[in-house]
Amino acid sequence: MSESNFVDYVRIYCRSGKGGSGSTHFRREKYIPKGGPDGGDGGRGGHIYLRANRNLWTLLHLKYERHIIATSGEGGSAKKSTGKDGEDRIVEVPCGTVAFDAETGEYICDITEDGQTVRLLKGGRGGKGNTFFKTATLQAPRFSQPGEPYQERMIILQLKLLADVGLVGFPNVGKSTLLSVVSAAKPKIADYAFTTLEPNLGIVSYRDNRSFVMADIPGIIEGASEGKGIGLRFLRHIERNSLLLFMIAADAADIRKEYRILDNELQQYNPDLAQKNRVLAITKSDLLDDELKEAIAKDLPDIPSVFISSITQQGILELKDLLWKELNRETFHDAEQIVHRAMDFKLLSLPDDNDELMVSD
Numbered sequence: 001m002s003e004s005n006f007v008d009y010v011r012i013y014c015r016s017g018k019g020g021s022g023s024t025h026f027r028r029e030k031y032i033p034k035g036g037p038d039g040g041d042g043g044r045g046g047h048i049y050l051r052a053n054r055n056l057w058t059l060l061h062l063k064y065e066r067h068i069i070a071t072s073g074e075g076g077s078a079k080k081s082t083g084k085d086g087e088d089r090i091v092e093v094p095c096g097t098v099a100f101d102a103e104t105g106e107y108i109c110d111i112t113e114d115g116q117t118v119r120l121l122k123g124g125r126g127g128k129g130n131t132f133f134k135t136a137t138l139q140a141p142r143f144s145q146p147g148e149p150y151q152e153r154m155i156i157l158q159l160k161l162l163a164d165v166g167l168v169g170f171p172n173v174g175k176s177t178l179l180s181v182v183s184a185a186k187p188k189i190a191d192y193a194f195t196t197l198e199p200n201l202g203i204v205s206y207r208d209n210r211s212f213v214m215a216d217i218p219g220i221i222e223g224a225s226e227g228k229g230i231g232l233r234f235l236r237h238i239e240r241n242s243l244l245l246f247m248i249a250a251d252a253a254d255i256r257k258e259y260r261i262l263d264n265e266l267q268q269y270n271p272d273l274a275q276k277n278r279v280l281a282i283t284k285s286d287l288l289d290d291e292l293k294e295a296i297a298k299d300l301p302d303i304p305s306v307f308i309s310s311i312t313q314q315g316i317l318e319l320k321d322l323l324w325k326e327l328n329r330e331t332f333h334d335a336e337q338i339v340h341r342a343m344d345f346k347l348l349s350l351p352d353d354n355d356e357l358m359v360s361d
Contacts, residue, residue: 006199007059008159008237011102013067017045017086019124019147020073022132026140027078037130037140038080042147045123046070046086054114056094057201059159070121073147076129086123096162096240102154112162120155124148158236161199163215164327166241168262170220173249174283176200177310179216182320199237206324215241220265235269243326244278250285250296250307259301277326280305281319286312 020042027035048070068091074083099108099120109118127145134141167175183202200216217237238244244266248258259280266273280301285293286309293307306322308315 007063008161008199010059010062010157011066012062012091012155012157013152014048014089014091014121014155015067015069015152016048016121016123016150017070017072018150019043019045019126020075020083020086021146022127022129022144023076023078023081024130024142024144025078026130034140037134038078039129039131039144040076040079040081040083041129041132042076042126042145043073043083043085044126045073045147045150046088047119047123048121049088049090049117050097050099050109050111050120051090051092051117052095052097052111052114053092054095056092057161059093059097059157062091062093062157070123070150072150073123073126075147076126076144080129080131083126085126088123090117091120093157094159096160098158098160100156100158102156108155121151121153124150160240161201161215161237162213162240163201164212164242165204165214165245165323166238166243167214167216167247168220168238168244168266169247169283170258170262171218173247174310175216175247178247178281178283178308179214181310181313182316183214204320204323206320210324212324212327214245220262235266238266238273239270241276243323244273244276245323246278246280246303247283248280250282250288255282255296256299256301277329278303279319279322279326281315282307283310285309286314 022042023039025037025039027038029035048068068089070089071086073086076083093111095112095114095116097111099111099118100106101108108120111118125148127147130141130144132145133143167178169175179200179202182204199218202214202216203211204214205211215237217235220235246259246262248255248262252258263274280303282296282300282305285307288296288307297305304322304326306315306319308319310316
């Protein structure tokens with residue numbers, strides 16, 4: 001898919017259908033000149049729904065359909081017939097889409113799971129026919145109820161990519177190259193800054209037919225949280241990632257300083273990002289010998305780290321292992337806790353070298 005096809009922000013006009021009017025009708029048949037009221041109710045107007053579709057990954061289809069309008073309900077008719085309801089409109093969006101009111105900025109909903117459906121606008125209720133108003137003292141009501149009016153609203157839809165691992169780094173540190181090596185994604189790669197102008201997703205294959213999703217985010221520069229460069233536009237995509245993979249080139253003047261700058265930009269944008277698990281990859285490590293690696297490793301930030309080179313495949317398998325371990329850290333931790341508790345209560349006996357783990361009765 002070409003670069004211009006990625007759309008993560010749209011503004012659309014939505015209008016539900018108005019309710020149909022109730023009928024003011026009286027039964028008139030041969031030999032029944034005064035059959036009484038038999039006007040039916042009006043149908044309800046169509047609703048506007050937002051529904052997540054896992055097969056979509058961009059809002060491109062809404063770029064050319066900015067007006068979403070549901071049909072109105074039909075009016076009631078004779079013989080107490082209720083009018084037909086208006087047709088609902090369902091707006092399908094990618095998982096990870098957030099809706100806001102364009103006028104007030106009010107948060108409306110967050111669509112994250114496939115098939116999740118939220119009603120944006122309610123259609124007007126149909127009016128009651130004159131039959132509804134018949135009473136013992138009002139035998140022939142000559143009035144009915146009009147339908148409720150439609151609702152309208154300007155909606156802003158923002159897409160935040162859902163991925164397991166998000167790549168964070170300055171421009172031209174090898175994020176797109178890494179994604180192309182570990183997945184089937186084919187992002188644009190060139191030897192200059194800001195080659196990547198839109199996020200790219202790739203599925204990374206792991207051992208035993210397991211996999212996880214990696215997102216390549218356009219490069220961040222110092223001041224991105226204040227609107228510099230293009231980082232501000234795409235920082236929101238990092239919010240959805242379970243794990244952040246910081247990438248810094250081995251030839252950087254000060255790796256620790258660059259890490260602090262990146263970390264500060266994320267926290268300035270959203271303080272909650274400081275709580276996300278993170279891993280550090282030193283890229284372009286084919287330029288280093290073992291002695292330089294040892295020297296650099298002594299001054300790295302206190303997070304899991306690995307030296308990699310996408311060109312020579314150095315450290316790629318080790319990186320996958322580390323990412324998988326960090327993505328499942330809570331699962332591994334819970335399993336260890338269960339084993340330790342069982343041992344505390346003497347439910348488990350430690351096996352010999354060649355024995356399997358035994359559970360006592």
